[in-house]
Amino acid sequence: MEYAAPADDLKELVSSFYWFRADIEETQQTERADRAQFRFLLEGSGGYEFSDGVYMDSAKITVIGPTTGPTIGHVKGPIEIFGAGLQPAGWGTLMGAAGEQYSNRLIDATAIFGNGLLDVFQTIKMAKTMEEKVAIGNEFARALLRRAEPAPFWFTRLVDKWLTSSASPDINDLIEESGLSKRQVERLTKRFYGAPPKLLARKYRALRAASRIVRREEADGEAVEDAFYDQSHLIREIKEFTGITPGQARKAPPELIRAVAEHRRKLAGKVDPLISDA
Structure with a gap:
């Protein structure tokens, strides 16, 4: 597993790039709830x-919508995946x-984009290094995302800030700062994040706590006290x-969950804290 930050001009659209390879036969891997993926x-x-x-x-080539629970990947290997996490604005x-209907679902990307x-x-498959694949990924993301009308960055910035403002952010704070009605806020968070604010x-409270436990950054007691x-x-x-469970996260986390938590943490300072901390 390798992770890399996107180019600076893409950071509000792409959360990170990753390259996963495993010389395995048939297996299952649990993925935690996450952002949309390409x-x-x-x-x-x-x-x-x-x-x-x-x-x-x-x-x-698959687009996976934002997920609100664990997803089990059924794999027949050897397996190799190059992917990009999509920020809510991306x-x-x-x-x-139409994005809202693909929460906890996937779609063949060629059915949408040709x-x-x-x-x-083929170009990504032929690239030999992570650096080469990321360079292709950056150019591909720019070309693909410039076709569509940009999402309202002001709103996704506001929600990201709200999600990191406290261990248990209050929805009323988000509504007040946005200047929108509760119904409007819920409609927009469903569209861009795949879930209502609550x-x-x-x-993200659960993902932050789980990542800390997997990385052994804090004791359970502190996580309970905070959130x-x-x-x-x-x-x-x-x-x-x-x-x-937290016990499993501490003693024997699934390999994929452990790798994601550890590699995203290494991107701290290069990506938004909502990505590196969770």
Whole structure:
């Protein structure tokens, strides 16, 4: 697993690039709730089982909407994936008003953007290093995202700031600062983040706590004191959004969840704290 930050001009659209390879046969990997993803399946095959039990086969080039629970990746390897996490503004720009319907779902990217993406696929597949793949990814992202009308950066900046303002941000603070009605705020967060504000705040609270535990950055007691009512609340929330308990996160986290937490932390200072901390 390798991670890299996007180019500076793309940081509000793309959260990070990653390159994952594994010499495995048939297996399952649990992914925690996350942002939308744009993935090139360079080798191998499989699909995704979303938190509501729906299974969907992966295409060669797949767009996965924002997820609000753990997703099980069913893999037939050897496997190689190059992907990009999409910031809420990038997701909104890419998918427009239709984006909301793809929360916890995926779609074949060529069905939306055409078979010309297969040329990009081959170029990325032939690139030998992470640096080469990221350079191609940056140019591809610029070309793809400039086609559409940009998302309202003022709103996604406001929500990101709100999500990092406290361990348990108050939705009323977001409504007041936005100058919008509660209904308007909920509609926009669903469109760009794939969830209403209350669920969104719970998601990132749980992901931050789980990442700290996996990385052994703080004790459970501190996480409970800062953000959760009690120990049972901590356990319940982390399991709902990651698929594992705090005990499992500490003692034997799934390899993919551990790798994501550790590699994103290495991007601290290069990406938004909402990415590196969660």
